Amino acid sequence: MAYTKTIHILILTLFCYYSSPSLSANPTYNVQSFGAKPDGKSDCTKAFLSAWGAACAATTPATIYVPRGRFLLGSNVYLSGKLCKNTAITIRIDGTLVAPSDYNALGRTEHWVQFERVTGVSIYGGTLDGQGAALWACKNSGKNCPKGTTSLAFYNSNNILVSGLTSLNSQMFHVLVDGCHNAKLINLQISAPGNSPNTDGIHVQQSTGVTIMNSHVGTGDDCVSIGPGSSNLWIENLACGPGHGISIGSLGWDMQEAGVQNVTVKTATFSGTENGVRVKTWARPSNGFVRDVLFQHVVMLNVQNPIIIDQNYCPDHHNCPNQSSGVKISDVTYQDIHGTSATAIAVKFDCSKTHPCTGITLDGVKLTYGNKQATASCANAGGSAAGVVQPTSCL
Incomplete structure (x- = not known):
């Protein structure tokens, strides 16, 4: 009886082994087998x-x-x-x-x-x-x-x-x-x-x-840029520098444009960048939006514009002067943001005259400017501050 059981177990084991897929059974295609040469000179396309x-x-x-x-x-x-x-x-x-x-x-x-x-x-x-x-x-x-x-x-x-x-x-x-x-x-x-x-x-x-x-x-432009129609983004443990920081935008170039929503940036360090966390829109009419954004646990090291919303983007004053951004920005939270600013204005909210920013939250923000006190600047921005906020909130 023991001998028969042993045979049955052996047969079952062999059946499972040969019928189960394994890594070795999956094909691997080496590009050299198709003529690629690793000399950096021969076109391997x-x-x-x-x-x-x-x-x-x-x-x-x-x-x-x-x-x-x-x-x-x-x-x-x-x-x-x-x-x-x-x-x-x-x-x-x-x-x-x-x-x-x-x-x-x-x-x-x-x-x-x-x-x-x-x-x-x-x-x-x-x-x-x-x-x-x-x-x-x-x-x-x-x-x-x-x-x-x-x-x-x-x-x-x-x-x-x-x-x-x-x-x-x-x-x-x-x-x-x-x-x-x-x-x-x-x-x-x-x-x-x-x-x-x-x-x-x-x-x-x-x-x-x-x-x-x-x-x-580390680049010559945005470390991460987020364009129209982006949602449910998670960015965590990112080191940025050199570069222009993390930018939502530019948005609002087209009148009919998909919005950006549900973006989380968590545990990031910006070193010597032009911007830290930025939302940027063209100063043009648009039906776009930015909402439900969280910037959390962020370190700024000598960053020119650590926290910035710029809704009057209009380089060289072409195709947008004397207009107002139609992009609606709401429910953006800055939580546990600390470090150093390379400019006196460490927090700048320059929002649309026709569609002011709403629901902006500063929670535990501490940014310094050398031996001087950093400042904050607000235009058409509404929201609240909680905990220690330096520079003093202008919301």
Whole structure:
């Protein structure tokens, strides 16, 4: 009887082993198998597209593997999910993806590596080197230059994860999330010089359920910028600097524009940035809104504008002078914000004359300006203060 039981257990164990999926059973596609060369000189675009095609055709979760080395991607790498049957593709990168040093090689392409209409894509590790220095120099010289390309873009995609990625020297935005649902950006290292134009670290728009955590962003523009149609955003444990801080906006350029709501920024440090936490709208008519925003546990280190709402944004006074912002800002809370301001006005609420800010809350704010007392400035702003608030609230 014992012998029979042993046989039954052995058969059952073997059946479970062979019928259960395992990692080893899932296909892995090494880009070198498709002709990619890790020399930083040979264009590997076709190899990457071929690996993507193979992963999309797989009937089980699949992995695209990029080994150590420098892989040149010389043109727009467009990875479409339209015909992709696989909703569980992992891209594991040990090497570096390199853009052409000549910015004209990408021409007027808006994106370098672009995902569109994909579901369940996860990217782990690796480095993107946008080699943007030549284009920045062109822009800073005042010449007629291309707008530049975004290094990594996700459009109309769901259930995205990017973890442990380093993005260096992007020509323009480093990471763009547009029209997406449920995107997680974790442990990112994003870097560009402080004088590099339009090199936003992460830009989110028309998206819901976006999480940005445990990341360091230092660029020549916003560390994180939040555009129209964004909701349910969670940003936590972010180090920002150099750069222009975290900005909701610019909003209100279009008359018919989706609003921004339910945004949490928690545990962030801003070092030597132009702004800390900012809401910015054009001084133009619009039906947009910003509401239910929480900035909590934030440290400012020599920041020019630690807390700012600017509803009179109108650079060079073009297309907006003598107008008023139509964006309605309400229920914005600043809780446990402390540190140092690089300017005398540490808190500035410059709200719309026709749509004043309402429900602004200052709770435990302490900002100093060197050996002098910092000040606050309010225009068309209403709200309340609680706890210790320095500079003295002007609400």
